[in-house]
Amino acid sequence: MTRRRKILIGLAGVLALGAGWYLTRPADIGQGRFFADQTYHFQTLRALSDIPFDGADTAEVLETVKHITAGDADSWFAAWEHTGDRVAAMGRATRDPVSRGRALLRAHNYYRTAEFLLAPDDPRRPPSWKKNVDAFYEGIDTLGVTYERIKAPYGDKHLNALYFPGPAGAEQRPLIVIGGGYDSTLEELYFMLAAAAYERGYSVLAYEGPGQGSVLRDQGLVFTHEWEKPTGAVIDAFLAAHPRPPKMVLVGVSLGGYLAPRAAAFDDRFDGVVAFDVFFDVGVTARAKLPGFAQWLRRNGFDGPVEALIDLKTTMNPGFKWAVENGMWVLGTKGPLETLDAFAAYTLEPVASRIKADVLILAGADDHFVPVAQVGQFEKALTQARSVTSVIYDRDSGGAEHCQLGAQTLWHATFFDWLLQKFPVVAS
Known part of the structure; x- marks a missing residue:
């Protein structure tokens, strides 16, 4: 095929997709939705x-x-x-x-x-x-x-953590360590888990790493796929000032469904790890935001038409626009295609077999970020895990959205029951 013909095909693809998928308007607001647009609806659920x-x-x-x-x-x-x-x-x-x-x-x-x-x-x-x-x-x-602010040395920078000690007896229970994801802030982790954990007698160490919260805004640190490095730095700083807890369970929120298992694969100090929700392969998920024809254009060297398609979609889809802009910000990339390429490293496929801890995988049946099929892929890759428990929430349960937004107490019930089952408290 001549280059001229390839260019014409690429341009035709731009026009075809522009008239179809890229210009698709959101559906009418359905029952139980705040906005027709998924991003606006989802972020409203997040506030609630x-x-x-x-x-x-x-x-x-x-x-x-x-x-x-x-x-x-x-x-x-x-x-x-x-x-x-x-x-x-x-x-x-x-x-x-x-x-x-x-x-x-x-x-x-x-x-x-x-x-x-x-x-x-x-x-x-x-x-x-x-x-x-x-x-x-x-x-x-x-x-x-009651809380303690911790600064964990990280190269010539530092990472931030908040330690919420539990009530009397918490020292006999596992320490819950929680980190966020693609757009998380350290402070919102208090509402997500720390307050609920205190009610049940647990201590919580919440932290933010590169690409998140004030670490991104104040120090300019961007994400790394080697999440064991920032996580390890935070745990080292915590243990330098506190007794080692009997057990430690690491919870990763949203993109943390990749980040936390990645850290646990290289750090045997974690006895349990929770993917809240599953995020087995971020690169596959990111590439799926482009239709097959656009992916074909990339494979054949036509980045220009693909960039034109992306620019067109950002004008029509506010959620896609946000994802593109946020990706460049938190990853430190120069454009959306560079962002897609960077995400290719964010996969658990080569490291999941290293995880020896008990693993809890959560997922929503209607997750608009991550296909539920990644639950099975993750399960299959966990060949050395002590145990693997998976829960997929359907629409009737109220937990079908990504990270069960709008159903905080639903996933808490699953999580704390799992903790009691895998790490029963033995009175001293």
């Missing part, structure tokens, strides 16, 4: 998920989303920022410390949500981020939550 642990209130969220137009990041920011400001002001004007602390935690969540869809270089992000973090620590300090 913190309700059980004082991080949101139903009416505040419902009132906020009334002022948002799906696909309009400016309206998203303005609405959530306004709610954050209002709730923070109300909290600081309240004398009752419990009400004040809880209001500040809700404001923190609304500020975190506000900046989420803005471009990485948007000047509104840094001040919103500061309000987010300040409100969180002011909130837990007001509530009297």
